[in-house]
Amino acid sequence: MHDKTLTELAAGLQAGEFSSRELCQAALDRIEHLDGELNSFITVTAEQALANADAADRAREAGDAGPLAGLPLALKDIFCTQGVRTSCGSKMLDDFVSPYDASVVEKLRQAGAVNLGKTNMDEFAMGSSNESSFYGPVKNPWDLSAVPGGSSGGSAAAVAAGLVPAALGTDTGGSIRQPAAFCGITGLKPTYGRVSRYGMVAFASSLDQGGPLARSAADCALLLEAIAGHDVRDSTSVARVVPDYTAELDTPLTGLKIGLPKEYFGDGLDPEVETAVREAIKVYESLGAKVCEVSLPHTHLAIPAYYVIAPAEASSNLSRFDGVRFGHRCDDPTNLEDLYKRTRAEGFGEEVKRRILIGTHTLSEGFFDAYYLKAQQVRRLIRQDFLDAFDEVDVLMGPTAPTPAFDLGAQKDPVSMYLQDIYTIAVNLAGIPGISVPAGFAGNRPVGLQVLAPHFAEAQLLGVAHQFQQATDWHLKRPAFGKETA
């Protein structure tokens, strides 16, 4: 049962092959048996999940089942869940129980989905390996000595290991796509504004976007349909009709124009990754697509611009963690300044502190123009690069990450860690959607193909990914880890 896609499980529930309680119980058992080693969950809400599974079963009997009724899911621990700890992978929020549900959490509940728990992540979503979590690193199910990627590492590992059929993550600079690539699953970052950010603990508000990680593009389509749409509580969410993504999956690819950004195939790209990606593109050619090379000339500026803008916003977003109203507070503060200093020194980890310092510096008087304003100018150029490219082609393709999953502890230098996101970060700066689909292996570690589309072209993006999965079986490969466990 744990090998099945969300779509297959939905059909099984509908046909009465098993109940939601049986399905969720099986997933909870797997989590209990396997997650000790994997560490993909921070909190498992078994009791609540089973109650909700029963409710879903009753609703189905009453003929009142929502589109995701009874399907087990997991949420990255960045989504606020009422009455359940929402830690954001940080000591700062280790004891924080949210008083409200995020908009997407509400939407998933209304669709009938059953949340099994909250998944591990880099602290405040800052990281590309899941090693900055207060709750310890997550292991990659394909190779327990490798990282699962980050920051949605827990979500990706849990799906890859068959603990849950799908999970939600967030993507600020690649945090859905890169772990999806490292863990051999499908991960979609929607267009900025497509999914409400209300209730997602903010890292970099102008870049953050929630999205699904699942076993297939079709499953991502099903989930996106449930979570997308305008939210009056998020002014940056866009009032645009949500298409029937599932219905558009089978649009043929004949005549599809694929652009390969030459900047995405340059220095630093692992040869095995490149081979896998080029093989995948050949599959598209065989399906009737036309391929050409394009250029995104400002690509080299994406990482520098991102590491000005994202920390700047983060430094402000994380100011609310001051020990006054919620979260960690130092013992026996002697005065206000002591309260602030020790609370934040103790509550935040190293990477978070580094980014707060960078962001505070770039926003400060005398540096603002040179850093923040300049980075915003670069951001507009990067966005224009994509718009220009989409005048020529329908979608862009390339590797999701320059290498397959690296070993735990291998990336010691923050800058080399930042370079992990070289192909994903520009997408957030431009606000366009992107998806990572499994496209082979480098050794025993999965390789992801990244597909990018214009703003709000998720339907096309999902269709392009789905057609590839109809023609290949990379997305059906499962790791050896946990194979023996029911």
Added chain:
Amino acid sequence: MMQWETVIGLEVHVQLATQSKIFSGASTAFGADPNTQACAVDLGMPGVLPVLNENAVAMAVKFGLAIDAEIPETSLFERKNYFYPDLPKGYQTSQMAQPIVGTGNVEITLDDGTTRTIRVHHAHLEEDAGKSLHEDYHGMTGIDLNRAGTPLLEIVSEPDMRSAKEAVAYIKALHAIVTYLGISDGNMAEGSMRCDVNVSVRPKGQAAFGTRAEIKNVNSFRFVEKAIAFEVERQIELIEDGGEVIQETRLFDPERDETRGMRTKEEANDYRYFPCPDLLPVTLDSAYVDHQRALMPELPSEKRQRFENQLGLSAYDAGVLASSRAMAEYFEAVKEACGNAKQAANWVQGELSANLNRENLEIGDSPVTAEQLGGLIQRVMDDTISGKAAKQVFQALWDGEADSADAIIDARGLKQVTDTGAIEGMIDQVIADSPVQVAQYREADEAKRGKMIGYFVGQVMKASRGTANPQQVNSLLKQKLDQA
């Protein structure tokens, strides 16, 4: 002796009268139990997002139109970052580079009737912080976030004022505008208008400004005057003693009528302003601005002109009656009820204002309603009662003896006697009882008679217990005394 000139600029924070907060749905009502009117957004909970209250935008635009200001098509919210326990998010959402209201003008009128124009640099929208409560927490500080997120319009003037009196006149003019527009209750005691006062001095004739001190949070017209007076004296003394004014933030202590240093420029925060990524830029097209313009009520200056030109009031009366929306509305209601603008103006500015001042009441709290006062004036105009009796009736209305002038006139038998026969009878009696005075009167020349007749009028009025019409008494007496 050096002559000094005072230079004053004001930042006035006006609390806008929206039902809910500027970025959340929580209520803005004053006086609730601590933290009962703060929702997840106001508390700065992880993951929450602001949604701009469109009413606050409409109110700011109306203010801009009222001061003839430019309304830019695009304005922007920014984050002003600093740590303070009553600032839940660690930043205040405000406007800096692109405020909602551009440059404008406010006309002020001084006590001597002269007018001046004070330029407004800009006005911007922002959210208020909460309140720190330092008492009764066993050495700890309590935080009340009810006020956090309350919409404020910060109106920043140019340094155009040259005296404390001008500063007060400016705040009063702003007060009139915002209350007229209905965009603020203007209640200074509840903090609906708070001022930061920038004060500097310079030798008369010098073009360059002196170094200024900013006095924070001065919350009444009177305190503004006192704070400026103290600060001007302090700065002049300092300079004359060979010292130098340093740029700093000072706090006004109303208990001691003095200002005290809070922090210097060196200690000032770097607020690290940057555009708030959670809020879209506000774009207002001309159709929107025109729509807001159409919704605007008559403003103080327009009202003053109408009172003068259409109602025939003096410039002074028109100015006083139009000075606040409450006053103007009361006056107009009295005028409606009695049908005579001049009488209404006299009563509102005379008897009513005297009583209000004596008991330190606002016109909105007047125990005598405009309808009651109008009814009373009608009875004076139709000669039912004398002017003297009218004052009695007014006092009785004030004291709540009855709910109309007519009821009091009936109950007290104040109806004026206009029956000539009855008055003549009383006059005959008085003449008969005062042979000496009558003789003296008749011997006197015309000039003296004019003064002496008062005695007889008084006697007749006394005999009528004040109900005789004094003009009638006067003319009948004259006839009878002059007859012989």
